[in-house]
Amino acid sequence: MSEAQIQDTSSQAYERIQVKRAAGALGAEIAGVDLSKPLDDATFGEIHRAWLENNIIFFRDQDLTPDDHLAFARRFGDIHIHPFNKPLDDHPEVLEILKTEDEERNNGGRWHTDQMYTAKPAKGTMLYAREMPPYGGDTMFSNLYLGYEALSDGMKAMLSGLKGINNGDSRKHPSGLTRMEREKAGLGTLKQVVPPPDVQTISSHPIIRTHPETGRKALYVGSHTERFDGLTDEESAPILSYLMELTHRPEFTFRLRWEVGTLTLWDNRCCQHFAINDYTGFRRRVHKVTICGDTPF
Amino acid sequence: MPEAYRHIDVAPIAGALGAEVRGADLSRPLDDAAFAEIRRAFLENNVIFFHGQSLTSDQFLVFAQRWGRIHRHPYVQPIDGYPDILEILKTETDTQNFGGRWHTDQSFAPRPALGTLLYALETPTHGGDTAFANQYLAYEALSDGMKAMLDGLRAVFNGDQVHGQSRQQSYLAGGSMQARDTGGEQTVSLHPVVRTHPETGRKALYVGSHTQMFEKMSETESLPLLDFLRAHAVQPEFTCRFRWAPGSLAFWDNRCTQHCALNDYPGRRRRMHRITIQGDVPA
Numbered sequence: 363m364s365e366a367q368i369q370d371t372s373s374q375a376y377e378r379i380q381v382k383r384a385a386g387a388l389g390a391e392i393a394g395v396d397l398s399k400p401l402d403d404a405t406f407g408e409i410h411r412a413w414l415e416n417n418i419i420f421f422r423d424q425d426l427t428p429d430d431h432l433a434f435a436r437r438f439g440d441i442h443i444h445p446f447n448k449p450l451d452d453h454p455e456v457l458e459i460l461k462t463e464d465e466e467r468n469n470g471g472r473w474h475t476d477q478m479y480t481a482k483p484a485k486g487t488m489l490y491a492r493e494m495p496p497y498g499g500d501t502m503f504s505n506l507y508l509g510y511e512a513l514s515d516g517m518k519a520m521l522s523g524l525k526g527i528n529n530g531d532s533r534k535h536p537s538g539l540t541r542m543e544r545e546k547a548g549l550g551t552l553k554q555v556v557p558p559p560d561v562q563t564i565s566s567h568p569i570i571r572t573h574p575e576t577g578r579k580a581l582y583v584g585s586h587t588e589r590f591d592g593l594t595d596e597e598s599a600p601i602l603s604y605l606m607e608l609t610h611r612p613e614f615t616f617r618l619r620w621e622v623g624t625l626t627l628w629d630n631r632c633c634q635h636f637a638i639n640d641y642t643g644f645r646r647r648v649h650k651v652t653i654c655g656d657t658p659f
Numbered sequence: 660m661p662e663a664y665r666h667i668d669v670a671p672i673a674g675a676l677g678a679e680v681r682g683a684d685l686s687r688p689l690d691d692a693a694f695a696e697i698r699r700a701f702l703e704n705n706v707i708f709f710h711g712q713s714l715t716s717d718q719f720l721v722f723a724q725r726w727g728r729i730h731r732h733p734y735v736q737p738i739d740g741y742p743d744i745l746e747i748l749k750t751e752t753d754t755q756n757f758g759g760r761w762h763t764d765q766s767f768a769p770r771p772a773l774g775t776l777l778y779a780l781e782t783p784t785h786g787g788d789t790a791f792a793n794q795y796l797a798y799e800a801l802s803d804g805m806k807a808m809l810d811g812l813r814a815v816f817n818g819d820q821v822h823g824q825s826r827q828q829s830y831l832a833g834g835s836m837q838a839r840d841t842g843g844e845q846t847v848s849l850h851p852v853v854r855t856h857p858e859t860g861r862k863a864l865y866v867g868s869h870t871q872m873f874e875k876m877s878e879t880e881s882l883p884l885l886d887f888l889r890a891h892a893v894q895p896e897f898t899c900r901f902r903w904a905p906g907s908l909a910f911w912d913n914r915c916t917q918h919c920a921l922n923d924y925p926g927r928r929r930r931m932h933r934i935t936i937q938g939d940v941p942a
Contacts, residue, residue: 384902386786386923471896498674502895607890612790613759613923617900619672638895640674 378405381412381419388505388633389616390416397421397625398430406437413486414576418503418628418635420618426490426625428453428649435488435651438627442477442484442652445557446530446541450649457650459489459552463643469551470637472536473504473610474584475630476652479530481562485655487635488627491620495644502636503616503628506580509609510570513581521569525591526602530563532588566591567658569605573631574656580632581609582658609634620648631655666693669700669707676793676916677899678704685709685908686718694725701774702859706791706911706918708901714778714908716741716932723776723934726910730765730772730937733818733844736837738932747777747931748835749787749924755834756929758920761792761893762867763913764935767818769848773938776910777931779903786924789909790893790900792917794863797892798853801864809852809864813874814881818846820871849874852888854941856914863915864892865941892917903931914938 380393392412395405413419426434432455435441441455450456459469476484489501513521531540537549544550557563569590571582583605589598618626628635668681680700683693701707714722720743723729729743738746749756764772777789801809819825852873854865866888872881901909911918 383785385788386783386921386925495674497671500673500900612761612919613921615921617788617790636895638674638898640896642674 374411376408376412378408379412381416383416384420384618385616387508387614387616388417388503389618390419392419392421395421397424397434398426401434401437410438413627413629417505417507417633418616418618418626420624420626422621423623424490424625425623428456431488431490431625431649431651432456434625435486435653438486438488438653440654442654444477444652445480445561445563446554448553448555455651457552458647459650460647461551461639461641461645463645465551466642467549467551468637468639468646470635471639472585473606473634473636474586475506475582475634477530478567478582478584478630479528479563479565479586481565482657483565483567483655484630484652486627486629486653488625488651488653490649491622491624492649493645493647494620494622495641495646498638498641498644499620499646500638500640501618501620501626502610502638503618504610504614504634504636505616506582506609506632506634507573507578508614509581509605510579512608512611512614518570524569525566526569526583526587527589527591528565528567528584528586529588530586532586534588571631571658573629574659576632578632581605582631583609584634610636631658662699664696664700666696667700669704671704672708672901673899675796675897675899676705677708677791677901678706679708679710681710683709685712685722686714688721689725701910701912705793705795705916706899706901706909709908710904711906712778712908713906716744719776719778719932719934720744723936726776726936727773728937730768730770730935732765732935733768733841733846734838736839743934745933747929747933749922749929750835751926751928753834754925756920756922757834757836758918759922760868761889761917761919762869763794763865763917765818766850766865766867766869766913767816767846767848769845770940771848771850771938772913772935774910774912774914774936776908776934776936778933779905779907779931781928781930782903782905782907783924783927783929786921786927787929788900788902788921788923790898790919790921791911792893792898794865794892794897794915794917795856795861796897797864798862800891800897806853812852813849814852814866814885815871815874816848816850816869817871818869820869850941854914856912857939857942859915861915864888866892867917893919914941
């Protein structure tokens with residue numbers, strides 16, 4: 363396997379936090395922070411920098427209420443509301459993702475980036491582990507900068523200017539059913555709501571997007587990407603499936619093993635993720651908060 | 660549920676396969692009862708991991724020989740004085756790594772290696788993990804129609820094709836591994852695409868990067884289905900991922916797993932010693 367274009371991103375030292383890289387491609391553990399307490403701006407600034415440099419960061423042994431979780435998320439921006447999934451009754455900005463001992467299907471078990479089918483996809487997702495199986499239930503992440511950088515110059519040129527159609531409720535889901543149809547058939551994983559009429563759930567976004575904060579280019583595809591804008595399904599399928607395969611080459615990935623109290627924050631503008639469904643008979647419960655993003659360009 | 664362990668602790672690291680075995684010092688002779696439990700953990704978990712071992716090459720070899728006769732790699736030069744031990748080295752300046760695609764070891768040989776022991780001597784601070792995939796699960800997840808179609812099908816496994824290059828060419832291109840003359844040893848073999856594990860009796864999908872084409876078919880005809888099977892076989896639900904430290908030892912079962920060595924640590928050094936155990940003719 364030829365070498366991935368992996369950059370050592372530890373540009374400046376950290377003074378307030380410890381940043382321990384966990385894999386070659388992306389992912390770092392942040393230590394020395396208690397997220398249940400207010401963070402001063404200097405500490406927050408370093409966490410923000412670590413997030414941009416490592417694409418996904420995680421904190422162990424945090425003890426957070428939903429309000430603490432939301433307060434930390436708000437340091438990064440306004441909260442993004444999921445158009446389809448029903449939130450907690452007492453915290454409309456928090457989703458609970460639960461798989462019980464008796465359920466077979468999980469949520470997020472495909473390579474995707476969150477809410478890329480909306481007009482302004484969530485820039486970040488903050489997931490907090492409340493209950494975990496003894497083993498299994500890991501999440502994998504892939505670095506979409508590296509996916510882009512691995513393309514040939516010819517392919518980069520061909521894709522530049524191309525847009526993808528991203529559908530939040532496609533029948534191309536492996537079940538062939540919409541979200542509501544899955545829920546009615548007992549195949550759902552989370553309680554669904556009907557999106558408000560003003561929320562767009564099919565969106566066209568550039569296949570190559572520039573990260574608004576780092577300025578780096580990333581390959582912006584995921585399981586919600588149905589086809590290229592202006593091309594047919596058949597014409598799009600070969601290149602799209604090639605790009606999807608490329609983005610999750612093992613050397614572009616990181617795999618996180620959760621513990622109760624682990625909080626992760628990933629950057630949907632330059633990461634895909636995949637929730638592994640390998641813990642049948644065990645219970646797993648996490649809380650999810652997403653942060654509003656920009657229009658991709 | 661499987662039986663309990665009395666001599667060792669066995670802690671799975673993922674749902675699909677892989678477990679850490681604790682409470683065994685592999686530098687000392689193991690009594691038969693402890694070894695039998697390690698064997699059971701190996702067969703139940705497909706790949707097992709030991710941490711914090713401190714082994715000389717002789718001690719490593721003694722542990723390996725408990726599992727069977729040693730299989731010698733037809734292409735790779737062993738280390739001085741130990742014809743059964745290979746050194747897997749990637750230096751700070753190498754760009755290629757060894758085993759960087761999903762595969763099972765020596766599937767191109769008439770009797771592919773039963774299992775592979777890998778012992779970490781030097782590892783990068785981060786990066787250089789190995790991913791494993793459970794091929795029993797890959798087989799069981801196929802539809803009945805696909806299982807029937809694959810039943811009885813054999814494929815050509817070719818050891819001399821490494822992404823379109825010969826071994827010699829690929830070893831020379833940016834890596835530290837030294838190739839040796841195979842001395843006429845068989846490096847292209849026909850094996851069933853679905854094999855039955857000789858010890859567990861379970862069926863496993865048997866494809867990997869060495870699988871070139873199906874028997875009596877052209878490469879063009881074979882590729883669509885082979886590509887499907889290769890992608891199907893390594894989906895995240897079937898995998899685990901191991902992070903190494905110096906003194907870690909892994910032992911995997913090539914009859915029911917694939918693995919992939921991640922090349923994500925440019926500029927850093929990784930050095931391992933490897934021994935493979937001789938296997939049967941796949942059936």
